[in-house]
Amino acid sequence: MNPLYRRIADQYRSAIHAGSLRPGDRFPSVRTLMRTHTVSLSTALQACRQLEDEGWLEARARSGYFVQHPRRRGLPPATEQGLRPIDPAAYVGISAHVSEILARGQRQPVTANLALAVAPSALYPGEALSRIMQRKLRLQPTALVSMTRRHGHPLLRAALARRVLARGVAAAPEEVVITQGATEAMNLALRAVTQPGGTVAVESPSFYGLLQIIEALGLRAIELPTSPRDGLSVEALAFALDSDPSIQAVAVMPTLHNPLGCTMPDARKAALVALCAERGVALIEDDIYGEMSPQPARPLKAWDRAGGVIHCNSLSKILAPGLRLGWMLAGRWQARVEMLKYTQSRFPEELPQATVAEFLDSPAYDRHLRRLNEALRQHRDAYADRIATHFPPGTRVTLPEGGMLLWLQLPDGASGDTLFDAALARGIKIAPGSMFSTGRRYDGCVRLSCGRAMDEDVDAALRTLGSLVRGA
Amino acid sequence: MNPLYRRIADQYRSAIHAGSLRPGDRFPSVRTLMRTHTVSLSTALQACRQLEDEGWLEARARSGYFVQHPRRRGLPPATEQGLRPIDPAAYVGISAHVSEILARGQRQPVTANLALAVAPSALYPGEALSRIMQRKLRLQPTALVSMTRRHGHPLLRAALARRVLARGVAAAPEEVVITQGATEAMNLALRAVTQPGGTVAVESPSFYGLLQIIEALGLRAIELPTSPRDGLSVEALAFALDSDPSIQAVAVMPTLHNPLGCTMPDARKAALVALCAERGVALIEDDIYGEMSPQPARPLKAWDRAGGVIHCNSLSKILAPGLRLGWMLAGRWQARVEMLKYTQSRFPEELPQATVAEFLDSPAYDRHLRRLNEALRQHRDAYADRIATHFPPGTRVTLPEGGMLLWLQLPDGASGDTLFDAALARGIKIAPGSMFSTGRRYDGCVRLSCGRAMDEDVDAALRTLGSLVRGA
Structure with missing residues (x-):
């Protein structure tokens, strides 16, 4: 017999077919479904997700589900593809x-x-940032000729610590290390926790930039089954960790994954952090699209108790593609990351940091x-x-x-x-x-x-x- | 019996003792010495260098030698220190x-x-650079929010190619790769030509930043005898290359060495380039103080015929310590360096490059x-x-x-x-x-x-x- 959520989904699918729910209509809220069918929250959610997966519903930020435009129904969602074994030469x-x-x-x-x-x-606040930078240049004529001094401008470190606090991560400003984009942050994270020849567990598919870094550092990637809806399979990771002792790190994009677009549900994020902590494996997250999530999405770092998660981020996609401003919270590897950063590219330029810090601290950032x-x-x-x-x-x-x-x-x-x-x-x-x-x-x-x-x-x-x- | 140059030096030392040549006086030119004593150019030069080494003479840019202030005579020049064998643990x-x-x-x-x-x-043109940047921000309001696109701004690549041409290096603008300071350039150069576990031959002493990079990349440094006056001993390098097949690169600072301050004479630079070309070993030069030389100093790259020299440079010391603008000419490793650069930190920000390019192309740069x-x-x-x-x-x-x-x-x-x-x-x-x-x-x-x-x-x-x- 069909599980309960499927029977509920069937009922609403028929209603859409019948035209009693039309494209663009608001779909009953999860709370309404719970009351109407006397079911649990999880059953109500499953029913919505089933219809969403089939293309009948669309989730909108803070507004709930809406019935989908009919043409869109012609497009079934992408599926998780079976992972073939890989010829080692293909690595x-x-x-x-x-x-x-x-x-x-x-x-x-x-x-x-x-x-x-x-x-x-x-779509980015170019003029506002430009005005701030021009004012800073006028007020501080030595900005371009004074030597850079720290692993981040104090105002930017503080502003980023405040932003990430709103997403469930408590970090001191001094824990924020400013980098040359998230790309440098991911390089530093991987260099800090791996040895050449080691293996990094990643989602499949994965952002090609990550695969390039892994290869360029003399590491090997092992690709794990990943659902286009819920992200990395934590069970598959547990199995991989059991069977492959050369895995030194896990590198994932848990929120708005590139290229899949999926976000791991909170429970799965928590399980991933717990698994890596238990096994003593470094967990590296790339969160560059985190603030593009319609619901505030908690990064993996929010569940990190032992400093085992390295959070990598950037302002390039979300605020200023012309500035190469990345940042990271390196957990218990902070000293090593700071040393590697100094060795790799010294301290970052201060003027763009001061400019962005001022913007982040204004109401204009949330409006943007x-x-x-x-x-x-x-x-x-x-x-x-x-x-x-x-x-x-x-x-x-x-x-x-x-x-x-x-x-x-x-x-x-x-x-x-x-x-x-x-x-x-x-x-x-x-x-x-x-x-x-x-x-x-x-x-x-x-x-x-x-x-x-x-x-x-x-x-x-x-x-x-x-x-x-x-x-x- | 004393060699000829020593006898000439003795004669002038006596003249200084006797007060016939006083501190601050211009010392006879090399041409005059050749005529006066009917000696070869090299003998005249050796005599001058002998007195300079003893602290009696001081070489000044384009003006020849001057008799030294008496107190300064109390300070003998630093000597080349004997190299003790090193305990491998000390690496x-x-x-x-x-x-x-x-x-x-x-x-x-x-x-x-x-x-x-x-x-x-x-001592840097902060206000001039700041004015240029402000104007660019006004004229191009999307400068900070347009994605970076290339391995260097075309105008900056062209300006740097022109500057280095004046120092004897013919490079197309497209050969110039812009980096995050010379530090990133040196990282990329070493990553491009070595494998983890390999050895890099360096001067002794060497700039600590280089030693850190070598260590952080899992490489080993072998320190070679280096004269505080003439730089790396090419003979010692030849011997090291004969006896240690793990040497994959030579990394030096041939002009105004950090920390020694010495500049290799042209003949020695030429011999170094020829030796590395003959042995097929990559030669990496850090030239960040090159334009601080009173005589235009030719970089090693000027003798490079086969693309075996990687020239690393920066504008941080010479023009703008607040900007992390480095650059490199990677010779036959250019494609690999560009790939590694993209993997390590993507493309550089364009606004600072456009700003500096305008200044480099103006007469203000030479005045500065x-x-x-x-x-x-x-x-x-x-x-x-x-x-x-x-x-x-x-x-x-x-x-x-x-x-x-x-x-x-x-x-x-x-x-x-x-x-x-x-x-x-x-x-x-x-x-x-x-x-x-x-x-x-x-x-x-x-x-x-x-x-x-x-x-x-x-x-x-x-x-x-x-x-x-x-x-x-």
Whole structure:
């Protein structure tokens, strides 16, 4: 017999079919469902998620679920793909492959760049930041010629400590280490906790930047099953830790994962932190999209009691893509991270830090976040809508709660690499799935960024992509 | 019998004793000596160098030799110290030692910082750079929020290629890779050409930053005999390459060495490049003080025909200590360096690059260089003068042709580490010699920076240091 949540879901699916719930209608709240059907919170939630997974419902920030536009229903969500065993030889060469893809993308004139995981500059507070920086330059004429002094400007460290406190992490300003973007932070984190030849457990798929760092540091990545909805499988990690003693660190993106877009539920985050603490394995989190989450998302660091979590973050995606301002909380490895940072690139420039600190501490930052996230929500909806229209049946896509990344599984037989080449020849840039795995597991996938607002060019690009996939 | 050059030197020494040549007098030019004594260029030069080594003569930029101030005569130049064999255990731990020294220096309030290898901000064109940056911010309001795109701003790459052309290096703008200071450039260079466990041949003493990088990358440093006047012994390097096949790179500072202050003569630079090319060993040069040389100093890269030299440089010491703008010419490793750079910290911020490019291309840059180098020359003279007055007999010191670093050999028995502690307790910061060798060979030495102009505080600090050495 069907479990209870499925029977509830069936009932509402019929209501949508019957037209009693129409696209755009607000779906009954979880509280209402609990009362109406006398079920537990978890059963009510499961029912909503079932319908969401099937494409009938859409979750909106702080507003609950809404019935989905019919065309969108044509797009089933991306699934977790079975992990094939990997030929050891396939562990090498991801950097060369990614560099090749990036280089080819740069040689070609591009009219629609759907590969760029950042929003266009108009969505960031460029003028406000610029005015602050100009004032600081006027007031402090030696700003550019005074030697940099610390692992972060005191005002920026304090501002970031306050921001992360609101997300459940208590950190002293002195624990914040400012870095050259999250990329440097991830490098330092991995250098601090691993030895060359060691293994790093990662999600599958994973952001190619992480795979490149792992390879460039002489480490090996082991890719673990990851659900496009709930993230890394903690059970699979436990199994891997039991069977592979060379695993020295776990590196994940628990909130708005790149490329999957998924966020681990809190219970799963807590279990992951507990598992790594128990096994004494360093847990590194990349949280650069954390503040793009519609619900305030707690980072793994919020569950860290023993200093075993290294939190890596950046302001490049959320506030200022032109500044390379990353930061990290390195837990019990802070002294080692500070030493490595000094050795690798000394102390960061102070003027951009002071500029951003002032902005973060003003009400303008929260206003900016709301505006950015609302714009990205609209972009995601519009892109999903056009993808549903233009792509052939059999295409599956994630519809993440926040951020700007859509992960597409192409119909059987279609190749992301082939699509990349054909699209590039037509001035369209996408990120092929092969970039996101050392084992090249995801050639049947592509990542599309919806940072840019929908317009005629993007619509035409998506139509071209769809017809290329049909022709494949 | 004395060689010819010694007999000529004896003659002029007597003339100085007799007062026929007085302190401050211009010494006969090399051309005059050749004519007067009917000797070869090399004999005339050797005679001058002999007197210079004894402290009787001082070389000045483009003006030839001058008879030295009598007090300065009391200060014999630093000598090359015999290299003891090193216990392999001593290879580890330089980073921890240096971090400890740096951390102790930061905990203590300091009134006279003679450890900082950078000039005070007043000697840099802070206001001019600030005005350029303000204008760029006004004209391009999206500067801080547009994603960084390349391995360097085209205008800065072109400006640096022009500057280095004037020093004998022909490089296309696209060969210039912009980095986070010379520190990141040296990291990338070493990562590009070595494997963990490999050995890097370095000068002895060497800048501690290089030793830290080598250690942090899991490499081993082998320190080679280095003359405080002529730099690395190429013969010793040839011998080391013959006997140690694990040497994968040579990393040197051929112009105004830190801490020795010495510059390799052109013939020695050429021989070094030729040796490394012949043996197929990567040659990495740190040239950050290159433009502080009174004579235009050719970098090793000027002799590079096969792309085997990696030139690392920075604008932090010469132009803008508040900006972390380094750069490099990576020769045949350029593609690998660009890949590693992308993996390590992505592309650099564009605004500071555009700002500096505009300044470099204006006549103001050469004016700034002349002013900076003239100021540092005065500082060096004044510091040497006060050191001669305050320090006990037996102290030896280098008098470099440019830059701001003085290398002192303390009288027998005095320890740089002990002096560091005693001085720090009195608010004076110095760099103890132990920082400049993995084998801690230079505990009898200290490095003093004369970036700051001579004033009462500095004079008092040098007096205190002198009396601490006397009491040691």
